[in-house]
Amino acid sequence: MNKAVENSIIKDLQLAHEGHLKIDWAQAHMPVLSRIRKQFEAEQPFKGLKVSISLHLEAKTAYLAKVVQAGGAEVTITGSNPLSTQDDVCAALVEDGITVYAKYNPEPAEYKQLLIRALETKPDLIIDDGGDLVTILHSERPDLLENIRGGAEETTTGILRLKAMDKEGHLKFPMVAVNDAYCKYLFDNRYGTGQSVWDGINRTTNLVVAGKTVVVVGYGWCGKGVAMRAKGLGASVIVTEVDAIRAVEAHMDGFRVMPMTEAAKIGDFFVTVTGNRDVIRGEHYDVMKDGAILSNAGHFDVEVNKPELAARSTSIRTVRRNIEEYQLKDGRKVYVLAEGRLVNLAAGDGHPAEIMDMTFALQALSLKYVNEQYEQIGKTVVNVPYELDEQVARFKLESLGVNIDSLTDEQRTYLDSWQEH
CATH class of the missing domain: 3.40.50.1480 (Adenosylhomocysteinase-like)
Known part of the structure; x- marks a missing residue:
């Protein structure tokens, strides 16, 4: 057997x-x-x-x-x-x-x-x-x-x-x-995450991305891919970062850069891609728009702080497969995809x-x-x-079926030499 x-x-x-x-x-x-x-x-x-x-x-x-x-x-x-x-x-x-x-x-x-x-x-x-x-x-x-x-x-x-x-x-x-x-990281993290995150979000929500504001939390290689594909879908993209160099890069790539306390007020979709915890938390929920949609593309389900969201809610219910609705005390609704786990795999095919x-x-x-x-x-x-x-x-x-050039012996010698040529 x-x-x-x-x-x-x-x-x-x-x-x-x-x-x-x-x-x-x-x-x-x-x-x-x-x-x-x-x-x-x-x-x-x-x-x-x-x-x-x-x-x-x-x-x-x-x-x-x-x-x-x-x-x-x-x-x-x-x-x-x-x-x-x-x-x-x-x-x-x-x-x-x-x-x-x-x-x-x-x-x-x-x-x-x-x-x-x-x-x-x-x-x-x-x-x-x-x-x-x-x-x-x-x-x-x-x-x-x-x-x-x-x-x-x-x-x-x-x-x-x-x-x-x-x-x-x-x-x-x-x-x-x-x-x-x-x-x-050049291909999996950027092109793989970029495409699969939006595959998961789109199939789960069945909502249009064009014309919406997407907040990408973290601008590492995964964040770059998520932002790039959001832009391609017609979204206005905001990046939040703690790394000054990556923030400059996001700015020069054409995205708005601001703290999460400001981005939380205007985002329609949020995608966390940091590998850290609590990057979306209590004070951010307090200012979010009614209908904001939160998702995570980092590894663990700790980037979106669900306990702090639950503490501010009067009810929690599943409204679609992989979508939890949090009814806040002031009547606003915030949605979390795939329990805050990896949206591209928990709500998609990776x-x-x-x-x-x-x-x-x-x-x-x-x-x-x-x-x-x-x-x-x-x-x-x-x-x-x-x-x-x-x-x-x-x-x-x-x-x-793609071919590329190879260095000639003379080119290799030139690159390996420190003397004047």
């Missing part, structure tokens, strides 16, 4: 057919990852190893898991957000021999237990999203650390947590900062497959790299080697 069927915790194995169709569609649009899969099938870089993955568990992630499995690994996967897990995809993975501990919208205690179950397989390598697996290993279950050689982290939020641990000397194994690779093709190619290659070099790397956070970053970009260009 399929070992994964015996061990997995999912909603319903009978949903597998629809999950296979979703995975097949994603695979057909992920040529870079498919190329790496062929490489892994031949080389078997993970033969005899266990890999535990915590990512948003939908079709594109499922294909990454299958690629790692093709490299010889025994793969276990769990979700990184309770509202982004797709039950049919989970069922399909189980049929394919991957152990899954994930369900859509479990209770908080069950969600935590599913993460722990993925670690109780005693993996050699991990792929993390937001640092949840790493945090559990270091704080609650250090008994599961013994086999771990290293891993790779997907998000800005996770890398911030890792670097804090590294700085304090607490990190027990090497982690590759995949989010900081060029082929991650980034386009072609974008995640590059990101997950980086994840697969980074996992191979850390497995080969973990002893030399040491217990620290490291960047993706540039040659892997460039390799992914070249594979992507080849899949698009």
